[in-house]
Amino acid sequence: MRQITCPICRQALPATASESATFPFCSERCRDVDLLRWCKGSYAIVEPLDPEQVEVMQDTPQPGSLDDYDE
Numbered sequence: 001m002r003q004i005t006c007p008i009c010r011q012a013l014p015a016t017a018s019e020s021a022t023f024p025f026c027s028e029r030c031r032d033v034d035l036l037r038w039c040k041g042s043y044a045i046v047e048p049l050d051p052e053q054v055e056v057m058q059d060t061p062q063p064g065s066l067d068d069y070d071e
């Protein structure tokens with residue numbers, strides 16, 4: 001059976017984790033981190049971008065990319 005890990009900190013979760021209120025995260029803290037990522041993503045879309053900001057974003061690796069779930 002595949003080991004379940006927290007998508008935020010990659011800590012291995014116990015078999016009973018699916019019954020936890022914070023599943024699939026290991027803790028409330030990691031759940032909040034995931035929420036924050038979504039919030040920041042929304043802000044990035046809502047805010048108007050000027051050319052200088054776009055250049056900065058292209059030079060910076062995006063946090064919370066799909067690579068986090070690629071295992």
Ligand SMILES: [Zn+2]
Pocket residue numbers: 006007008009010011025026027030
């Ligand atoms: Zn975690």
